[in-house]
Amino acid sequence: MDRIPILRMGEFLLVTIQVDMHDQLALRLQDDLTRVISKHGTRGVLIDISTLEVVDSFIGRMIADISGMAGILGARTVLVGMQPAVAITLVELGLALTGVATALTVERGMQQLRRSLAQAGDDGDAVER
Amino acid sequence: MSAQGTLRTVLRQRRSQILQQWSEQLTHGVTVSPHARLSSHELARQAEQFLDCLVAATQSGQPQDIHAPEWRSTREFLEELSRQRVLMGFASDETAGFIFSLKRPLFDGLLEQCGADARKLATEVWDATVLLDELGLYTVKAYQKTREDVINRQQQELLELSTPVVKLWDGILALPMIGTLDSARTQIVMESLLQKIVETESQIAIIDITGVPTVDTLVAQHLLKTVAALRLMGADCIISGVRPQIAQTIVHLGVDLQGVTTKANLADALALALRRTGAVFGK
Numbered sequence: 001m002d003r004i005p006i007l008r009m010g011e012f013l014l015v016t017i018q019v020d021m022h023d024q025l026a027l028r029l030q031d032d033l034t035r036v037i038s039k040h041g042t043r044g045v046l047i048d049i050s051t052l053e054v055v056d057s058f059i060g061r062m063i064a065d066i067s068g069m070a071g072i073l074g075a076r077t078v079l080v081g082m083q084p085a086v087a088i089t090l091v092e093l094g095l096a097l098t099g100v101a102t103a104l105t106v107e108r109g110m111q112q113l114r115r116s117l118a119q120a121g122d123d124g125d126a127v128e129r
Numbered sequence: 130m131s132a133q134g135t136l137r138t139v140l141r142q143r144r145s146q147i148l149q150q151w152s153e154q155l156t157h158g159v160t161v162s163p164h165a166r167l168s169s170h171e172l173a174r175q176a177e178q179f180l181d182c183l184v185a186a187t188q189s190g191q192p193q194d195i196h197a198p199e200w201r202s203t204r205e206f207l208e209e210l211s212r213q214r215v216l217m218g219f220a221s222d223e224t225a226g227f228i229f230s231l232k233r234p235l236f237d238g239l240l241e242q243c244g245a246d247a248r249k250l251a252t253e254v255w256d257a258t259v260l261l262d263e264l265g266l267y268t269v270k271a272y273q274k275t276r277e278d279v280i281n282r283q284q285q286e287l288l289e290l291s292t293p294v295v296k297l298w299d300g301i302l303a304l305p306m307i308g309t310l311d312s313a314r315t316q317i318v319m320e321s322l323l324q325k326i327v328e329t330e331s332q333i334a335i336i337d338i339t340g341v342p343t344v345d346t347l348v349a350q351h352l353l354k355t356v357a358a359l360r361l362m363g364a365d366c367i368i369s370g371v372r373p374q375i376a377q378t379i380v381h382l383g384v385d386l387q388g389v390t391t392k393a394n395l396a397d398a399l400a401l402a403l404r405r406t407g408a409v410f411g412k
Contacts, residue, residue, distance in 0.1 A: 080363060084323030087358040102363035104330050109363070 004029045006036050012113060013037065013075075014106075016048045021055070026062040033066060037073045044113035045070050048106055050081025060095040067100040076116055077101065080109035135253050136260075137187045139238040144180060150234035151176050155227070175210060175227070182206050193256070195263050204267065211271035215279065224272045228265040232258070292318050294325040301402045302331045303395070307340035315351040319358060326364050333402040334359055337395050339370030349384040356389050365405065367391070369398035 004025060007014040013036060015029070036042065047063070067077040080103045090097065101116075103109035140147070155176060156169040182203040186195075195204065207228075214224045235257055243250040287308060295303045304322050308314075322334060336355065341348065356366045369392040371379075379386070392398040403410070 079361075082362045084320060084327060084358070084362065087323060087361040088319060090361055091354050091358045096357040097361060102361055104326070104332060104363040108330075108332070 003032065006032055008036070008040065008042075011042060011117075012044045012046060012110070013042050014046050014048065016051075018051050021052065021059045021062075023058055026059055030062065030066055030069065034069050034073060037070055037075050042070075042073075042075045043117050045075050045077045046106060046109050046113065047077060047079050048081050048109075049079065049086070050083070052086060053083060055086050055089055057093050057095060060090050060093060060097065064095070064097050064100055067097075071099075076113060076120075078103050078109040078112055080104065080106050135239065135242055135249070136257055137184075139235070139242045140180070140184045140187060143238040143241070144184070147231075147234040147238050148173075148177055148180055150237065151180075151231050154230045154233060176231075179203075179206060179210075179227075179231075193260060195260070195267060203264070207264065207268045208271045211268050212275045215272060215275040221269055221272050225265045225269045228261055228268055232261055235261070288314065288317065292321045294322055296329060296331070297335070297399060298403065298406070298408070300329075300331045300406050301333045301335065301399070302326065302329065303335040303337060303399075305337045305340060309343070310341060310348045310351055312347075312351070315355065319355045322355070323358060323362060326359065326362060331364060333365045333367065333405060335367045335369055335395065335398045335402060337370040337398070338368060338375070339372070339395070341370075341375075344375045344378055346382050346384060349379060349382070349386075353387065353389070356387075365390075365402075367398045367402060369393070369395045 002019070002025070004015060004017055004019075006029075007016075013033070015033065017029075019025070033045065037045065045066075047066070049063075063079060067079070070077045078101045079097070082102065101112065103112050152169070152173040155172045186200045186203050194200070210227065211224055236254055239253045239257060240250060243253060290307060293305070295305065297303045302322070302325055304318065306318065310318075322336075325331070326334060336352065338344070338352075344352075352368065356368075359366045367390045368386075371391050371393060390401070392401065
C-alpha cells in the first residue's frame with residue numbers, strides 16, 4: 001500500500017503531498033509522522049501541499065490534527081504552498097485552520113521554522129505551538 | 130373602399146398637412162421637454178421619416194399586424210429612435226409620446242376624409258388607434274430593452290473595475306475595493322487576489338475598503354473569509370481605509386474581526402507592511 005514519504009532534513013521533516021489524499025493515506029501519514037517525530041526528536045515539520053488540488057472536510061481536519069499532534073510532541077508545523085482553490089474551499093467549509101502556521105513557499109516556510117526555533121531557543125526550550 | 134383603404138388614402142393625400150400638424154404638436158406640445166435636447170428641425174425630420182415608413186407599411190397586405198415583414202423598416206426606425214432617446218436621457222413617456230402625438234393630426238385627417246359618415250369614422254378611428262397604440266408600445270419596449278442593455282453593460286464594467294490587484298512593493302499587493310460587496314463580487318475579488326498572491330509570491334496583501342460605501346455583517350463576513358483564505362495560503366492581510374463611520378458600525382454590529390490588522394488609511398498599512406517585510410528607509 002502506498003504511503004506519503006517523510007524526508008528528514010537535519011532537525012526538520014519535509015512532507016510533500018503529491019497525490020490525491022484519500023482518508024486511509026491521511027491516517028497513515030498521521031501515524032508515520034508522529035512516530036518519526038518522537039523517534040528523532042524533530043523540532044519542525046514542513047508540509048508542502050502545493051500540488052494538492054482537491055480537499056474535503058476530512059483532509060482539512062486531518063491537517064489541523066497533524067499540526068496539533070506535532071505540537072504536543074514538541075515540533076512546530078508549517079503548511080506551505082496551498083492553492084487558491086483549496087484555500088477558498090477550506091474557508092467555505094468553515095475550516096480556517098487557525099492553529100496552523102502557513103507560508104507561501106517551502107523556502108519561506110523553512111525560514112519561518114528557523115526563526116521560531118531560534119526564538120524558542122532564547123526563552124528556554126519551550127516550543128511555540 | 131375597405132376600412133384600411135381610408136387610412137392609407139388619408140396618409141397619402143393629406144401627408145403634408147398631417148406632417149405639419151404633427152411637427153407643431155411635437156415642438157410645442159406636451160411631448161417636448163423644456164431641455165430641448167432635440168431641435169425642432171431634427172424632430173420634423175424624424176416625423177417625416179416615420180410617416181414615410183408608415184405609408185409604405187400601410188400600402189402592404191398586412192396593414193394591422195406590425196410584426197409582419199412589411200413593417201420591418203418601421204420597427205427598425207422605432208428601435209433606432211428609442212435607442213437614441215435613451216442615450217440622450219429622455220424618459221419613457223417622452224419617447225412614447227412621439228408616436229401618440231400623431232393621433233390628433235391623423236384623426237383630423239380621417240374626419241375630413243369621412244365627412245358625415247359617423248359609423249365609418251368610428252371604425253377608422255378605432256383601427257388607427259389600435260395601430261398607433263401598438264406602435265407606441267413597441268417603442269416603449271425597445272426603449273426599455275436599450276435601457277436594460279445599458280444597465281447590463283454598466284454592471285459588467287463595474288465588476289471589471291472592481292478587481293484590480295496592484296503590486297505596491299516587492300512582496301506587497303494592494304486591492305482597492307470599490308462599490309458594494311456582494312457574494313458574487315467577493316468571490317471574484319477573492320479568487321483574483323489569491324491567484325495573484327501565488328503568481329507574485331507576495332507575503333502581504335492590503336485590502337483597501339475606502340471605496341466600499343457600507344459595511345454590514347455580510348460584507349464583514351466576506352472580508353473575514355478572504356482574510357482566512359489568505360492566511361491559509363501563508364500570506365498576511367491588512368485591511369485599510371476604514372472610515373470612522375464604518376469603525377462605529379463594525380463595533381455596533383458586534384462583528385469580531387478576529388485579530389485582523391486594520392488601519393485607517395492605505396499609507397499606514399503600507400508603512401506597516403514595509404516594516405513587516407523588513408524594508409529599511411532613510412529620509
